[in-house]
Amino acid sequence: MVRGEVKAQSTFTRFSAMKREKKRKPDDRRPFLAHHRDLAGVDLRCSDVLRDIRKMARQERTPELRMARELKRSTEACRSIEDYEKLNRIEEGSYGVVYRARDKKSGEVVAVKKLKRETEKGGGFPMISLREINILLSIRHPSIVDTKEVVMGSTMDSIFIVMEFMENDLKRAMEASKQPFSESETKQLMLQLLEGVMYLHKNWIIHRDLKTSNLLLNNSGELKICDFGLARYYESPLKLYTPWVVTLWYRAPELLLGAKEYSSAIDMWSVGCIFAELLTKEPLFKERNETAQINSIFQTLGVPDENTWPDYKNLPGAKLVFTKQKFHLLRDKFPPSVLSEYGYDLLSKLLDYDPQKRITAEDALRHPWFSDTSPACNDMGLYFSCRNLRRRGFYLFY
Known part of the structure; x- marks a missing residue:
């Protein structure tokens, strides 16, 4: 192959790539992609959880606007459990342990649920916990316990849901x-x-x-x-x-x-x-x-x-x-x-x-x-x- 043919092939390759890029459009069926830039500053430990939540959202076929709001709340919520002072243990259920804690910044007393990490057979975060996070972050009503945020511990095995405290x-x-x-x-x-x-x-x-x-x-x-x-x-x-x-x-x-x-x-x-x-x-x-x-x-x-x-x-x-x-x-x-x-x-x-x-x-x-x-x-x-x-x-x- 002569030099001119190499140059022509290179030009053609670049032109094809530009044409493909021009045709590429955002996928309107997945509105959470519009919020992808919001993930740039999020702790990498949160990214796996958020990815699994997005996957869960697709499987559940939840309303698109709701899932967009849910994802935005999730990205804003990834603080550390170290921001909370543990006061006492309340109870243990099938899917987690609940503690009473105090927000070190605001002084607010909250309930913190540590999710039990039992991974799925194919790996990844347990489906039941994903479904719970997905639903809790997408609903808000006076007769439903308010979920404030999802926070992370020192490892991926430590994931907590922060909720309002009830006596x-x-x-x-x-x-x-x-x-x-x-x-x-x-x-x-x-x-x-x-x-x-x-x-x-x-x-x-x-x-x-x-x-x-x-x-x-x-x-x-x-x-x-x-x-x-x-x-x-x-x-x-x-x-x-x-x-x-x-x-x-x-x-x-x-x-x-x-x-x-x-x-x-x-x-x-x-x-x-x-x-x-x-x-x-x-x-x-x-x-x-x-x-x-x-x-x-x-x-x-x-x-x-x-x-x-x-x-x-x-x-x-x-x-x-x-x-x-x-x-x-x-x-x-x-x-x-x-x-x-x-x-x-x-x-x-x-x-x-x-x-x-x-x-x-x-x-x-x-x-x-x-x-x-x-x-x-x-x-x-x-x-x-x-x-x-x-x-x-x-x-x-x-």
């Missing part, structure tokens, strides 16, 4: 109380719970582990949903998901019978179980395994049939032999002295067997029970001041 969780508050909540107090708690659940469902999120220990309660009576380790986005049409979600006592019957196609209705069953527990201080259905749990439900609500639950016979677990009890005995557990007619009607709709008929959070908030002005349902004189909490036997835990 109690609902389960321990009930255990410490000498008496159950009154119907009026239950109404106030249920309003806050349903508002938070409605917000999640309108944003296509199912919590999948609603229970009293995952509801935080401060000394002003404010209730907030927490622990999104099992939460995920869902779609329409529905996909197949694992039925092994939700703590057993709060698990919907369709999950107990092996359903893999489900949506927000499983959260509403859990809300119904929480509603009942607020009035009695005891879980409504409290068994040790799935078979005993579904039997306990059938013994209280009766065995479903084609009228109460048309799809019941199509579920994998429906072939098993259960109790033959056919009568609805829920009212016996909640007589009028405990729960008014309107309240009982709402509870029955939350515990409807058929997920298609089970009341939604939005419709539940419109239920007449919340506008009932009878004295038993409208006595708001006590409520949750610190003095009244102590008078009723609540402990201020921290």
Whole structure:
């Protein structure tokens, strides 16, 4: 090859490269690329987490604008855990350990959750923790615990979620109380719970582990949903998901019978179980395994049939032999002295067997029970001041 041919080939190569560069356009389908420059000054330890969050965002197909905001908040949040002073350990759950801490700069007391690092088989950050970070950084509501930032420890194994601090969780508050909540107090708690659940469902999120220990309660009576380790986005049409979600006592019957196609209705069953527990201080259905749990439900609500639950016979677990009890005995557990007619009607709709008929959070908030002005349902004189909490036997835990 002569020199002139080499020069011509070199010129042609440069021209082709320029032409390809000119044709290259930003990918509008991935808005977080527009924020790529924001990553320039971020600690390299954060970059792996953010990359995995972006990957998670694509898999979950979350709304683009929300994910753009989520990524921006993530990049701004990568401070060090050394910026916080650990005060004491609060509790340990399946997916992390929670501490009470103080921000050294602002002096604010916060809750810090250290995520348990159990890597996936193919490497990378665990999917459950990624999903939790992704959801927590993309939602904000008065009835959902506020996530302030994600901070890093000295190694990649040390990743922390910083959240607002709440004095109690609902389960321990009930255990410490000498008496159950009154119907009026239950109404106030249920309003806050349903508002938070409605917000999640309108944003296509199912919590999948609603229970009293995952509801935080401060000394002003404010209730907030927490622990999104099992939460995920869902779609329409529905996909197949694992039925092994939700703590057993709060698990919907369709999950107990092996359903893999489900949506927000499983959260509403859990809300119904929480509603009942607020009035009695005891879980409504409290068994040790799935078979005993579904039997306990059938013994209280009766065995479903084609009228109460048309799809019941199509579920994998429906072939098993259960109790033959056919009568609805829920009212016996909640007589009028405990729960008014309107309240009982709402509870029955939350515990409807058929997920298609089970009341939604939005419709539940419109239920007449919340506008009932009878004295038993409208006595708001006590409520949750610190003095009244102590008078009723609540402990201020921290």
